[in-house]
Amino acid sequence: MTIFSRLHRASVLVLVVSLLGACAGSNGTAITPEGINDPNEKANRGVHEFNRSLDRAFIRPAGVGYTNFVPDGLEDGITNFALNLEEPKNMVNSLLQGNLRGAGLSLFSFVTNTTLGFGGIIDATRELGIPENDTDFGETLYVWGVGEGNYIELPFLGPSTHRRTAGLVVDLFTNPLSAVFDGRSRFFYLTPAGFASGLSARGRFTDTIDSVLYESADSYAQARLIYLQNRRFKLGDAESSTEIDPFELDTEGF
Amino acid sequence: MQRRHFLAIMGASAFLPALPARALTDASAKKLVDSLVNDVNKVITSGKSEKAMYSEFARIFARYSDTSYISAYAMGADGRTASKAQKRAFSEAFQSYIARKYGRRFREFIGGRLEVKSVRRVKNWYEVDTTAFLQGEAPFTVTFHVSNRTGRDLFFNMFIEGINLLLTERAEVGALIDRNGGNIDGMIRDLKSAG
Numbered sequence: 001m002t003i004f005s006r007l008h009r010a011s012v013l014v015l016v017v018s019l020l021g022a023c024a025g026s027n028g029t030a031i032t033p034e035g036i037n038d039p040n041e042k043a044n045r046g047v048h049e050f051n052r053s054l055d056r057a058f059i060r061p062a063g064v065g066y067t068n069f070v071p072d073g074l075e076d077g078i079t080n081f082a083l084n085l086e087e088p089k090n091m092v093n094s095l096l097q098g099n100l101r102g103a104g105l106s107l108f109s110f111v112t113n114t115t116l117g118f119g120g121i122i123d124a125t126r127e128l129g130i131p132e133n134d135t136d137f138g139e140t141l142y143v144w145g146v147g148e149g150n151y152i153e154l155p156f157l158g159p160s161t162h163r164r165t166a167g168l169v170v171d172l173f174t175n176p177l178s179a180v181f182d183g184r185s186r187f188f189y190l191t192p193a194g195f196a197s198g199l200s201a202r203g204r205f206t207d208t209i210d211s212v213l214y215e216s217a218d219s220y221a222q223a224r225l226i227y228l229q230n231r232r233f234k235l236g237d238a239e240s241s242t243e244i245d246p247f248e249l250d251t252e253g254f
Numbered sequence: 255m256q257r258r259h260f261l262a263i264m265g266a267s268a269f270l271p272a273l274p275a276r277a278l279t280d281a282s283a284k285k286l287v288d289s290l291v292n293d294v295n296k297v298i299t300s301g302k303s304e305k306a307m308y309s310e311f312a313r314i315f316a317r318y319s320d321t322s323y324i325s326a327y328a329m330g331a332d333g334r335t336a337s338k339a340q341k342r343a344f345s346e347a348f349q350s351y352i353a354r355k356y357g358r359r360f361r362e363f364i365g366g367r368l369e370v371k372s373v374r375r376v377k378n379w380y381e382v383d384t385t386a387f388l389q390g391e392a393p394f395t396v397t398f399h400v401s402n403r404t405g406r407d408l409f410f411n412m413f414i415e416g417i418n419l420l421l422t423e424r425a426e427v428g429a430l431i432d433r434n435g436g437n438i439d440g441m442i443r444d445l446k447s448a449g
Binding site: 076 | 320321322323325326327329333334336338341342344345355362377378379390392399401403410413415416417418421422425426429430432433444448449
């Protein structure tokens with residue numbers, strides 16, 4: 001191992017530890033009635049404006065163009081290929097969470113789609129009705145009892161939390177494929193496939209994403225609320241108590 | 255991220271049938287959503303134009319959801335200081351905003367279907383879980399909350415992959431109120447051109 005890669009690993013470790021520290025330290029900070037923990041809102045709004053102009057200038061046109069010009073079959077194939085490469089990461093995290101069923105589903109999907117699905121281009125397991133097992137190290141941290149931390153909007157990547165961000169960094173290393181692909185093949189295959197599937201999602205969901213980013217009164221607040229609700233639901237951490245009893249709400253005059 | 259689903263299914267909420275007043279039970283809550291699912295599937299396969307689907311949506315939404323609860327919830331704490339006329343104007347503006355915003359996305363639902371999975375009692379309402387299958391998408395969960403507060407079984411909220419329709423729209427209304435410096439009439443004016 002070279003000194004450079006040692007330093008590189010050490011700096012990643014420092015980043016992850018400091019993010020986890022932030023998760024632990026966030027318990028005392030103010031939380032809104034919607035359960036939003038966002039003490040760095042001002043800085044986050046700055047990043048949001050950056051992301052929005054990036055989207056307007058590059059990502060949206062590229063995504064819409066990609067979806068319109070690339071034939072649907074090819075577009076699906078590229079997205080399937082990228083998603084299949086996530087399965088080893090899903091499997092490792094399921095194991096770390098003690099979720100043997102999930103680990104088995106991911107292993108089965110990876111083997112099946114890589115062989116019967118021609119290297120993952122066809123999502124054979126979806127055709128067979130096999131449930132998806134999509135997880136990440138952020139979820140593993142949740143299962144291990146680490147707090148959510150503050151809300152954070154990441155440049156380029158968008159809404160996240162401290163816990164999820166620490167997970168993203170760790171997942172770069174827990175993906176067993178990182179060991180299989182060397183730097184060059186990762187650059188030529190993995191990264192472009194992931195990028196293309198991201199563009200595809202931007203293009204296909206353009207009406208909905210536009211309505212949040214460009215048509216709502218406060219796009220930052222809408223994106224934050226929608227992201228947090230969906231993320232907590234995925235983790236099984238959703239609060240059911242936010243509902244107002246229909247018999248108790250004063251509806252007089254409405 | 256399944257935001258698109260959230261919005262796509264909003265279109266589905268239009269097709270709730272009315273049922274006669276009686277005690278709300280597991281079976282009647284399920285029946286309500288079953289009928290909804292049937293009607294949604296029927297409209298999807300009807301081959302009607304987008305425009306026809308949209309107007310059907312607006313009409314049926316107004317008639318079959320608990321619109322006064324939905325409006326009161328969306329206005330939030332500001333509803334307490336609103337006058338009677340403001341509440342009425344808001345209710346009307348909000349309903350047509352919802353119809354516009356989600357109705358024009360109905361086409362995303364073409365070729366899809368909803369299946370009722372389970373019913374669960376929560377306090378004095380029912381939670382009905384359905385699974386949505388859209389073309390080329392992984393199946394996802396859509397939950398309806400049903401009550402008979404008004405004397406009829408009506409749905410008063412829905413969740414797409416955990417995203418609460420009313421909570422999300424209340425935040426939007428709150429942002430409109432802030433933008434108008436707390437002025438409710440200004441918010442209602444903006445709402446009429448939003449969506």
